[in-house]
Amino acid sequence: MATTEKMSKTTTPTHWDADIPVNYVYTYGLAGEAFFRAIKDRGTFLGTRCDACDITYVPPKAYCDRCLEALDKYIDVGTVGYVDTFTVSFKNMDGSEKPRPRILAMIKIEGTDGGIIHYLDGISIEEVALGLPVQAIFKPKAQRKGGIEDIIGFGPVKR
Numbered sequence: 001m002a003t004t005e006k007m008s009k010t011t012t013p014t015h016w017d018a019d020i021p022v023n024y025v026y027t028y029g030l031a032g033e034a035f036f037r038a039i040k041d042r043g044t045f046l047g048t049r050c051d052a053c054d055i056t057y058v059p060p061k062a063y064c065d066r067c068l069e070a071l072d073k074y075i076d077v078g079t080v081g082y083v084d085t086f087t088v089s090f091k092n093m094d095g096s097e098k099p100r101p102r103i104l105a106m107i108k109i110e111g112t113d114g115g116i117i118h119y120l121d122g123i124s125i126e127e128v129a130l131g132l133p134v135q136a137i138f139k140p141k142a143q144r145k146g147g148i149e150d151i152i153g154f155g156p157v158k159r
């Protein structure tokens with residue numbers, strides 16, 4: 001159906017096949033830039049804290065969600081957390097089977113109110129559990145680019 005044709009039956013779903021060019025520049029913002037710079041340069045996570053609300057945000061936020069106070073003090077929150085929730089993926093986006101299942105988890109960062117969603121690495125389906133301690137695994141420093149892909153995943157804690 002072309003866009004100039006009049007629809008005769010409004011209850012029948014329709015669509016148009018087309019390509020829409022989308023050009024954009026994504027910026028991390030102040031807090032996101034600090035977060036990814038810390039990953040790239042130091043292999044750690046940053047958060048911001050609102051003392052008035054007793055909340056530590058990870059990833060950091062420039063403003064408190066509750067009281068809207070500007071948050072400009074970044075704190076190193078380390079790389080250790082625990083599995084807050086997880087799911088197991090058996091298929092790729094195109095529907096094909098993965099060579100091995102992958103576990104995607106919400107990792108709550110220790111001592112904070114926030115967390116990061118990422119893959120578990122080196123932890124089997126039989127081992128994964130809610131509350132399981134995990135630690136971020138980063139690419140070697142020379143390979144980091146300042147993005148989420150600098151994190152390989154979360155694996156067993158090495159203390």
Ligand SMILES: [Zn+2]
Pocket residue numbers: 050051052053054064065066067068069
């Ligand atoms: Zn606050």
